[in-house]
Amino acid sequence: MKHYSAARAVISAQCIILLLALVGNAGEGSLTGETIDRFRSSFDMDPHTRATYNAITNNDINSLALNRELLSNHNTLFGHKIETKGITNQKSSGRCWLFSSLNMLRPLVIKKNNLDGFEFSQNYLAFWDKMEKANCFLEYIIEFRDRDPLDRELQLILEHPYSDGGYWDYVVALIRKYGAVPKDAMPETNNSGKTGIMNKVISRKLRQSAAILRKMHQAGKSLPELQAEKEKILAEIYRMLMFNLGEPPADFAWRYEDKDSLLSELKTYTPRSFYDEFIGIDLGQYVNLFDNPTKEYRRHYQCALSRNMYDGEDVHYASIEVDKLKEIAMKSILADDPVVFSCDVGKDQYGKAGIMALDIFDYGSLFNTDLTMTKRERALYFESSSDHMMVLIGVDTVDGKPVKWLVENSWGDERGDKGYWTLYNDWFDMYVYDITVKREYVPEEILQIFDQKPIVLPPWDPMSRMVRR
Numbered sequence: 450m451k452h453y454s455a456a457r458a459v460i461s462a463q464c465i466i467l468l469l470a471l472v473g474n475a476g477e478g479s480l481t482g483e484t485i486d487r488f489r490s491s492f493d494m495d496p497h498t499r500a501t502y503n504a505i506t507n508n509d510i511n512s513l514a515l516n517r518e519l520l521s522n523h524n525t526l527f528g529h530k531i532e533t534k535g536i537t538n539q540k541s542s543g544r545c546w547l548f549s550s551l552n553m554l555r556p557l558v559i560k561k562n563n564l565d566g567f568e569f570s571q572n573y574l575a576f577w578d579k580m581e582k583a584n585c586f587l588e589y590i591i592e593f594r595d596r597d598p599l600d601r602e603l604q605l606i607l608e609h610p611y612s613d614g615g616y617w618d619y620v621v622a623l624i625r626k627y628g629a630v631p632k633d634a635m636p637e638t639n640n641s642g643k644t645g646i647m648n649k650v651i652s653r654k655l656r657q658s659a660a661i662l663r664k665m666h667q668a669g670k671s672l673p674e675l676q677a678e679k680e681k682i683l684a685e686i687y688r689m690l691m692f693n694l695g696e697p698p699a700d701f702a703w704r705y706e707d708k709d710s711l712l713s714e715l716k717t718y719t720p721r722s723f724y725d726e727f728i729g730i731d732l733g734q735y736v737n738l739f740d741n742p743t744k745e746y747r748r749h750y751q752c753a754l755s756r757n758m759y760d761g762e763d764v765h766y767a768s769i770e771v772d773k774l775k776e777i778a779m780k781s782i783l784a785d786d787p788v789v790f791s792c793d794v795g796k797d798q799y800g801k802a803g804i805m806a807l808d809i810f811d812y813g814s815l816f817n818t819d820l821t822m823t824k825r826e827r828a829l830y831f832e833s834s835s836d837h838m839m840v841l842i843g844v845d846t847v848d849g850k851p852v853k854w855l856v857e858n859s860w861g862d863e864r865g866d867k868g869y870w871t872l873y874n875d876w877f878d879m880y881v882y883d884i885t886v887k888r889e890y891v892p893e894e895i896l897q898i899f900d901q902k903p904i905v906l907p908p909w910d911p912m913s914r915m916v917r918r
Contacts, residue, residue, distance in 0.1 A: 505815070514810040515799065523804055525871055527855050530843035531785050534559055534566040536868030538861035540642030543613030546791075547571050547578070548859035549838040550620040551629075553787045553885070558727050563707040573635040573720070576694045577627045578619060579611070581758045583655060583686045586610045587679045588759040590659045594666040594675070602754060605908050607659060611652040613644055617789055617838075617885040618764045619757040621732045626758075627697075628720025629728065634701040640693040647693045651686060658682045736891060736899065737766035739883045740774055741912045742825035744904075747895075751903035752913040763905075767898035771824075771878055779844050779851050780890045787840045787857070791883040794837035797876060803865030805856070807875040824879055828911045835882040839870070851877075882912075 494502070504513055533556060539548045551569040558567050586606060593603045640647050661682075662675055703723070704715040718726070741750065751765040778788045799809045813820045827833035843855025854872040862868040872881075888896060906913045 501815070501817075510812070510815070511810055514812050514815045516806075516809050516811045519806050519809055520799075520802070520804070523802065523806075523871065525855075525866060525869075527843040527845045527853070529783055529845075530855055531556060531782065531787055533787075533842055533857055534564075535568065536857070536862040537568060537571075537859045538642070539571070539859045540637075540861075542575075542642055542644040544571060544575055544615075544644075545859055546615035546617065546838045547574055547620060549789050549840050549857075550617050550885075552840050552857060552859065553789045554728060554730075556785075556787060557730065561729075562705070562727060563709070564705060565708045567705075568632045570630045570632045570635040572632075572637050572641045572694055573630045573697050574620065574623045574627065575613075575641060576635075576690055576697045577623055578615065578757055579651075579690050579694075580683070580687060581623070581761075582611060583651070584679075584683060585757060585759040586655050587658060587662070587682060589754070590662050591666075591672070591675050591679065594663060602908060606754065607656060610655040610659075611648050613648065615757060616755070616764050616791075617735065617737060618762070621735070622756075622758050622761045624724060624732060628722070628724045630698060630701060630718075630720050630723055631703060631705075634698050634703060635695060638693065638695055641695075647689075651689055654682075654686065654689070734887050734889070735885050736888055736896070737764070737883060737885055738774055738777065738891070738895070739766040739768050739912070740771040740824075740881070741766075741768040742823070743828050743911055744768060744906075746770055747898055749898050749901040749903045750912070751905050752908070752910070753905050754908045755913060765899075765903050766883065767895055769895055769898075771881070773895070774881065774884050775851055775874075775877060777886055777890050777892075777895075778841055778854075778884050779846070781886045782841060782844050784890070786887060786890070787842050789838060789840055789885040790881055791835040791838045793833045793835055793880040793882070794839075796833060796880055798870075800864055803867075803870040804873075805870055805876045805880070806873040807879055827879075831911070833880065834911070834914060841872075841884075 492498075533552075537548050537552060539545055548571055551571060551574075555567055555569065558564065589603075589606050593600065593606070596603050598604075658679075662678060665675055665678060698720070700717055700719045701723075702715055702717050704713045706712050739750070744750065746768050748768055749765065750768055751763050753763060755764040756762060778790070781788050794805075797807055797809045798805050822830075822832060824833070839859070840857040841854050842857045844851050845853045845855075852874050854874075854877065856870040856872050858865055858868055858870055860868070908914070
């Protein structure tokens with residue numbers, strides 16, 4: 450017993466010595482007891498501070514921070530609006546890019562065919578997007594088969610093997626390869642609008658497959674053998690997708706009723722023939738224009754590893770100033786051509802009234818602190834990132850300058866102002882990053898940017914991360 454007590458005393462002494470050494474070696478930046486005492490003494494619980502303390506601890510922060518002045522001055526009047534028909538609903542999925550892009554094309558179908566309303570099957574293109582992403586993932590695994598597992602690009606691929614996210618370029622590639630169909634031909638399913646579990650299970654399958662393919666390569670299997678194994682895996686992915694989303698039609702019978710109540714002839718279409726007859730526009734006439742505040746403007750950029758199809762092209766864009774983005778977007782809207790745009794929808798957005806306005810939630814005043822950051826700082830320091838795509842369908846101007854924009858969202862008609870949002874000009878400046886428009890609305894000097902050899906941004910660049918969301 451004496452030996453045990455002595456040993457314990459030695460251990461305790463050693464711990465004290467170690468603790469003192471650690472304290473003695475603490476850098477000047479350490480959080481010390483003296484520093485904390487200064488924090489405590491600086492916090493004066495005066496009556497105003499106590500009222501703020503009571504309010505914040507007992508209430509929802511957004512309710513307290515809601516900017517009543519902005520809310521009082523808000524209105525939904527627009528000098529020019531593009532006629533639309535119905536609000537779509539992506540539900541609990543990350544398919545905003547697909548919904549918004551098809552919503553941009555929808556008015557063309559309605560006008561061309563004298564329809565009272567129309568909706569594409571987002572589920573149809575989502576199915577093929579999922580198949581293409583699975584193939585792209587597996588091809589990258591094969592291409593990078595000799596890389597170390599800690600290789601930065603390989604890790605990014607493994608970290609996000611199967612997201613819902615996408616971009617306008619994805620829609621173009623999908624339609625060119627697979628066509629398009631009306632919603633009746635492949636309607637939504639429970640899991641098309643609630644993709645979380647499906648994505649999780651298929652992501653696990655893909656990661657398991659990555660391990661199998663790399664083990665095969667390490668065992669000396671040939672490239673044709675790896676490709677044969679990949680095809681077997683994709684057959685399983687196809688089956689899993691079919692259980693979740695339904696099987697995409699190779700052809701379908703369809704008819705419609707126009708505004709004059711005239712029924713069309715029942716005809717059989719393929720997805721390609723349907724697109725050619727009912728839309729039939731060249732999607733190559735659209736270009737991506739990006740406000741990239743972290744890099745030099747008037748340059749052509751391309752985002753590495755951003756494609757959804759392995760045999761496709763990585764996303765690329767011309768980077769221009771935000772004022773030019775607004776000028777071009779307004780020109781398109783005034784010509785009744787909707788504009789797809791990407792933005793940081795999670796900031797300064799009041800969903801109950803459908804308002805996007807800078808400081809609609811005045812957190813700075815509530816907490817008596819300065820939260821000011823530039824757009825460049827927000828992007829570089831990961832405070833802001835484009836995470837949603839919608840459609841601009843209206844604009845209100847004063848003296849020829851935009852003051853607010855009408856937005857068609859894809860969150861159903863129970864959110865916002867019956868599915869629409871009012872986007873104020875200061876919000877556009879800070880949180881809108883990208884627009885997709887027809888070339889005819891873009892000045893020639895900006896179109897010439899696309900003739901430059903693109904500067905390739907790595908997939909961990911802040912602007913590349915936005916595209917890969």
